[in-house]
Amino acid sequence: MQFLTRYLPPFLVSWLLTFTLASLFHSQYVVNQLVKVGVVVGINDRLSLTFEDWLGLLPTYGVIIAIACLIAFLVASLLAKKLTHYRISLHVLAGVVAFTLVLLAIESLMNIHIIAGARGWGFYAQLIAGATGGYVFARLSQTAKD
Template structure:
């Protein structure tokens, strides 16, 4: 029951926000690079690019983030059982680490950036999206844990 009432909803919301931020940061990085070489990118083009990137990256980068988060949050849970303090920091670092490992591993193994927006400052923006997802997972799961404990005790 814990999986259905606390972990899956927390995981889904954290993943969705993290992926959406990562996709947005990717799109903004690409637009910035186009503008830097003198290409005019209108507001409508930017909005269309952001939407198209979100849809296009969902089944690839989105799935990769989901798997990386599942592994990272499982490890964070194991660490949290031993430490039992700083839960938010542990999950924040787990989310950040998951994205960092995905991006660094793809560059090291395949010699390609998994997404164009993970170069330069875009790399740090991707890490921020991972950290936000990890923090959100910790906070939502904590709120749902309190809610579930209250419902059980009533």
């Protein structure tokens, strides 16, 4: 039970932040591409699209992110028991690796970019979301002895 109380709340917070950033980066990448071809997108449309993307991506991309981060953070936590001085770095790297594997696996298996905002610079923005989630998880799950 101690495991759940120590790791579940930090995981849920980090996952929610990670997914929200990934969804936000996706939405803004898509809007940016529309603007580049001359479409006028007002602030209300940007906000509406961002919120609708968040809701629409939650049951699919959100679940995929949760599973990938769960596995990645578990591996990082196990490694951090041996490499205690690198705990935060290991979790940040785990978040980046999780997103890299998910995006590359989806692209190679389906031969499509399921997340339109993961093309070009959007791919790196997705990795930043993963890194942020890893950092937040590492900090929130840290104890005084870590």
